[in-house]
Amino acid sequence: MPAHYLFRMNTREVQALAPKTNIALLPIGPTEVHSLHLPLGTDVESALEVCERTSAKLQAMGLDCLIASPINYALADVANCFCGNTTLRPETVAAIVEDVCTSLAKWGFTHIMIMCGHAEPRNIEALQEGANRAMERDTRIFARVSNWLLGSNIACAMRCAHPEWDIHAGESETALMLMRDPDLVDRDILQTLEPNWEGEFFPARLAEGRDFMGCGATQAYLGDPRAGCAETGEKVYDIYADFAVAEILKDREEAAKKG
Numbered sequence: 493m494p495a496h497y498l499f500r501m502n503t504r505e506v507q508a509l510a511p512k513t514n515i516a517l518l519p520i521g522p523t524e525v526h527s528l529h530l531p532l533g534t535d536v537e538s539a540l541e542v543c544e545r546t547s548a549k550l551q552a553m554g555l556d557c558l559i560a561s562p563i564n565y566a567l568a569d570v571a572n573c574f575c576g577n578t579t580l581r582p583e584t585v586a587a588i589v590e591d592v593c594t595s596l597a598k599w600g601f602t603h604i605m606i607m608c609g610h611a612e613p614r615n616i617e618a619l620q621e622g623a624n625r626a627m628e629r630d631t632r633i634f635a636r637v638s639n640w641l642l643g644s645n646i647a648c649a650m651r652c653a654h655p656e657w658d659i660h661a662g663e664s665e666t667a668l669m670l671m672r673d674p675d676l677v678d679r680d681i682l683q684t685l686e687p688n689w690e691g692e693f694f695p696a697r698l699a700e701g702r703d704f705m706g707c708g709a710t711q712a713y714l715g716d717p718r719a720g721c722a723e724t725g726e727k728v729y730d731i732y733a734d735f736a737v738a739e740i741l742k743d744r745e746e747a748a749k750k751g
Contacts, residue, residue, distance in 0.1 A: 510600035515557035521609035522568035527661035527713035538609035545733035567615035582618040589622025604635040649727035652716035657691030662715015671725030687716040
């Protein structure tokens with residue numbers, strides 16, 4: 493069964509889906525620089541990939557869901573030292589999420605999982621703030637930010653020497669784009685990128701307020717881009733989707749207990 497993409501559906505199709513499910517996946521990713529070899533839309537492509545796989549796994553269990561229209565902007569301050577990067581203020585991110593969630597709920601999609609491909613802490617905080625505001629406005633809503641990106645154990649699927657330090661535009665995200673849309677990967681530049689393990693120090697440096705340049709990502713990547721391959725992308729994103737499915741099922745179980 494094909495996925496239900498809100499932006500590809502007409503109003504009658506949405507009306508027909510609503511009685512069958514209250515689950516909506518909201519894909520979000522900033523327009524953010526991903527080194528010299530990947531497109532600025534990598535994070536939203538990542539979120540969409542997880543949404544699509546999650547939808548397929550839910551359908552295999554007899555559960556349908558809506559994939560809401562993707563949001564291509566978010567807070568991406570850490571990369572705002574590179575040309576083309578676009579970032580939003582936290583209050584803007586929160587307002588967008590609040591309004592989208594309340595709009596989805598109006599038509600019956602009240603269990604909303606925010607699927608973000610960008611884990612910058614202030615961005616995640618803003619996303620959850622928007623979800624919290626939506627729940628305050630409409631008590632039918634249950635909305636939260638999925639932890640698929642940080643909570644999944646993908647090290648077993650990766651080939652690089654230090655998957656724990658492969659943080660941005662490295663093996664996993666390069667693998668995603670080689671799998672999902674290889675024409676958008678600049679392979680000539682990719683072959684020139686040596687492993688960069690400054691990711692070991694990234695959390696502490698980010699907490700100090702540094703941007704990517706100050707965090708040792710002088711070419712906007714942390715990790716080993718050359719280790720990426722489409723096969724790894726398949727494995728990694730299947731793990732991500734399994735994590736998201738488990739979150740959704742747990743949420744539904746807890747909601748059922750509450751009645």
